[in-house]
Amino acid sequence: MLAEQRQQQILDMLASRQVVKLKDICQQTNCSASSARRDLQLLEDQGALVRIHGGAKAKHDLQRELDMTGKSTQNVSAKDKIAQLAVAKIADQEVIFLDAGTTTLAMVRYLQQKQHLTVVTNGVLHASQLADQGIRTILVGGMLKNTTKAIVGTKAVRDLQHYRFNKVFLGANGVHDEYGLTTPDPEEAAVKQAAFAQAEETFVLADGSKFEAVSFVKISDLEQATIITTDLSRAVFDKYSRQTNILEV
Amino acid sequence: MLAEQRQQQILDMLASRQVVKLKDICQQTNCSASSARRDLQLLEDQGALVRIHGGAKAKHDLQRELDMTGKSTQNVSAKDKIAQLAVAKIADQEVIFLDAGTTTLAMVRYLQQKQHLTVVTNGVLHASQLADQGIRTILVGGMLKNTTKAIVGTKAVRDLQHYRFNKVFLGANGVHDEYGLTTPDPEEAAVKQAAFAQAEETFVLADGSKFEAVSFVKISDLEQATIITTDLSRAVFDKYSRQTNILEV
DNA sequence: TCGCTAATCAGTCAAAATCATTCAAACAAT
DNA sequence: ATTGTTTGAATGATTTTGACTGATTAGCGA
Incomplete structure (x- = not known):
C-alpha cells in the first residue's frame, strides 16, 4: 500500500x-x-x-480551519511580528475591535496575555478562537460572507455604531499616499469604516508588500491611522512617515 | 481503550x-x-x-458544553434522524431560525437540499458550517458564551425581535407536562424565548431521554410548539400527545 | 454523640505499552 | 551503478497501567 x-x-x-x-x-x-x-x-x-x-x-471543523488559514497564508512570520507589535499597544481593561482578516487573526493568540479585555469583532473565526481562550467577546450581528466568514452588511455597520472602542485594528490590502487605505470588498470596507468612526485610536496592519498598492474600495485617508508594518525600504518609510504614523517591527 | x-x-x-x-x-x-x-x-x-x-x-452546564464542542458521542444516530425529519418540514425560500445546540447543528448538513433558504442563528459553529455550504446566513449579534459558542445576552434578544421566522428550531433539555420546556442556561433560555416569539411555527428537537425531565430555566409551555423526537415509549407518547403535537421519527 | 466497619482514597512501584530515534535493507528513479 | 526515498526492525526513553500500601471517609448501630 x-x-x-x-x-x-x-x-x-x-x-x-x-x-x-x-x-x-x-x-x-x-x-x-x-x-x-x-x-x-x-x-x-x-x-x-x-x-x-x-x-x-x-x-473539529473550526479548529482545522483556524490553523489552515493561519498557515496557508504567506508572510507568516511578518504577520506574526506585526501582530505581536499590535498587541503590545493594547492595555489591560480596554475595549478593542478586531477586523476580520488573517493578520488580525494572528493577534488573537497573543491577546491572552492581557487582562479583562473586551474584544468586538466581525470575524467568525476570530470570535471562535477568542472564546476558546476565554476572552470576553462580542460578535457583531449581520449577514455572513461565505468566503471569508466575515460579518458584513448594514446590520453590522449599524451595530458598530453603538460601540466605542479604545483601539481598532484593521487589515488593508492597499496603502497609498494618494489613494489612502483600500480593500477589495465594498461590504467589508463599509464595516471597516464604521469601526474606524468609533475608534479613539486606529491601527492598520499591513506588511511591506501592501505599500504603494491600491485596491478597489477606499476605507480612509492615511492621516487618521497608525500603520503597523514590517520590511519597509528606507525610501518608502520616509515617504509615508511624512503623512502618517508608521510603526515598523 | x-x-x-x-x-x-x-x-x-x-x-x-x-x-x-x-x-x-x-x-x-x-x-x-x-x-x-x-x-x-x-x-x-x-x-x-x-x-x-x-x-x-x-x-451545571456540562451537558451543553460537551455537546457544543462536538465531543459528545451520545445519541448520534437519534439526533441525526430527528434532524432529518426537522429539515423535511422546511420549504424552499423560507426564513428559519436555528438555535445553538447539537441537534440543530446536525440539521445543517441536510439544509443543502433546500433552495434559497435564509437561516438566522445564534450559534457560531452553525453559522460557520452554513457558510461553508454556501447558504445565506445571518448571525445574531451579542456576547459570545465561551463554553458553548452561542451568542447570548440582551443584544442578541433585541436583534431577534427585528426578524420574523417561518419556522424556528430549538433544542431543549427538559420536556415535562407540568413544567414545560426547560434548559440549563438562563441566558440561552432568553434567546430561545425571543426566537419563539417571532415564529410562525416552532419545532422543538428533543430525543427520548429529555422527556419527563426538568432542567433549570423554563422556555415555554408545551402547547405552542411541535416536538420532534424519537424512541418514545407508548405511554409517554400518549401522555404528551394530549397536550401538544408530537412527531416521532 | 460515639465508635466501628467497610468502602474509598492518595501515593508508590514495577510491569507493560507506547514513544522518538537511529539504522540498514528494500525499492524506485535517474 | 548511484542517488534518494520509503520501509521495518531495534534501541533506549517515556508514558500509562494495575496492584499494593496505609490513610481517610461515609454509613451504621449503639
Whole structure:
C-alpha cells in the first residue's frame, strides 16, 4: 500500500469514528508501527489530526480551519511580528475591535496575555478562537460572507455604531499616499469604516508588500491611522512617515 | 481503550446522568480503579467535573458544553434522524431560525437540499458550517458564551425581535407536562424565548431521554410548539400527545 | 454523640505499552 | 551503478497501567 493511500485511510477512519488506535492502523493498512507513526506525525504537522497516546483523534471543523488559514497564508512570520507589535499597544481593561482578516487573526493568540479585555469583532473565526481562550467577546450581528466568514452588511455597520472602542485594528490590502487605505470588498470596507468612526485610536496592519498598492474600495485617508508594518525600504518609510504614523517591527 | 477515549466517556456518562460511580467507570471502560481515579483527578483539574466520594458529579452546564464542542458521542444516530425529519418540514425560500445546540447543528448538513433558504442563528459553529455550504446566513449579534459558542445576552434578544421566522428550531433539555420546556442556561433560555416569539411555527428537537425531565430555566409551555423526537415509549407518547403535537421519527 | 466497619482514597512501584530515534535493507528513479 | 526515498526492525526513553500500601471517609448501630 502506498503512503498516500495509507494516510487517506487514516483520515477516513478518523472521519467515521472519532479516534483511531495505532494498532488499528497497522491492521487495516498492513504496515509496521513505524510507518503508521510516521503518517500520524505527518498528518499532525499538516494540522489534519491531533496525536494522542496510543493513536490519534479527529479535529473539529473550526479548529482545522483556524490553523489552515493561519498557515496557508504567506508572510507568516511578518504577520506574526506585526501582530505581536499590535498587541503590545493594547492595555489591560480596554475595549478593542478586531477586523476580520488573517493578520488580525494572528493577534488573537497573543491577546491572552492581557487582562479583562473586551474584544468586538466581525470575524467568525476570530470570535471562535477568542472564546476558546476565554476572552470576553462580542460578535457583531449581520449577514455572513461565505468566503471569508466575515460579518458584513448594514446590520453590522449599524451595530458598530453603538460601540466605542479604545483601539481598532484593521487589515488593508492597499496603502497609498494618494489613494489612502483600500480593500477589495465594498461590504467589508463599509464595516471597516464604521469601526474606524468609533475608534479613539486606529491601527492598520499591513506588511511591506501592501505599500504603494491600491485596491478597489477606499476605507480612509492615511492621516487618521497608525500603520503597523514590517520590511519597509528606507525610501518608502520616509515617504509615508511624512503623512502618517508608521510603526515598523 | 485509549486514555482520552476513557475520559471522554466519563464526561458522556456525566452528561446524561448527573453522577457516576467509580465502579461504573471501571465497568464501562474496562479499566482498573487506579486509572479511573487518575482520569477523574485530571478532569477535575481541568475543571470539567467535581469529584465526590465514590465517583464524580457533573458541573451545571456540562451537558451543553460537551455537546457544543462536538465531543459528545451520545445519541448520534437519534439526533441525526430527528434532524432529518426537522429539515423535511422546511420549504424552499423560507426564513428559519436555528438555535445553538447539537441537534440543530446536525440539521445543517441536510439544509443543502433546500433552495434559497435564509437561516438566522445564534450559534457560531452553525453559522460557520452554513457558510461553508454556501447558504445565506445571518448571525445574531451579542456576547459570545465561551463554553458553548452561542451568542447570548440582551443584544442578541433585541436583534431577534427585528426578524420574523417561518419556522424556528430549538433544542431543549427538559420536556415535562407540568413544567414545560426547560434548559440549563438562563441566558440561552432568553434567546430561545425571543426566537419563539417571532415564529410562525416552532419545532422543538428533543430525543427520548429529555422527556419527563426538568432542567433549570423554563422556555415555554408545551402547547405552542411541535416536538420532534424519537424512541418514545407508548405511554409517554400518549401522555404528551394530549397536550401538544408530537412527531416521532 | 460515639465508635466501628467497610468502602474509598492518595501515593508508590514495577510491569507493560507506547514513544522518538537511529539504522540498514528494500525499492524506485535517474 | 548511484542517488534518494520509503520501509521495518531495534534501541533506549517515556508514558500509562494495575496492584499494593496505609490513610481517610461515609454509613451504621449503639
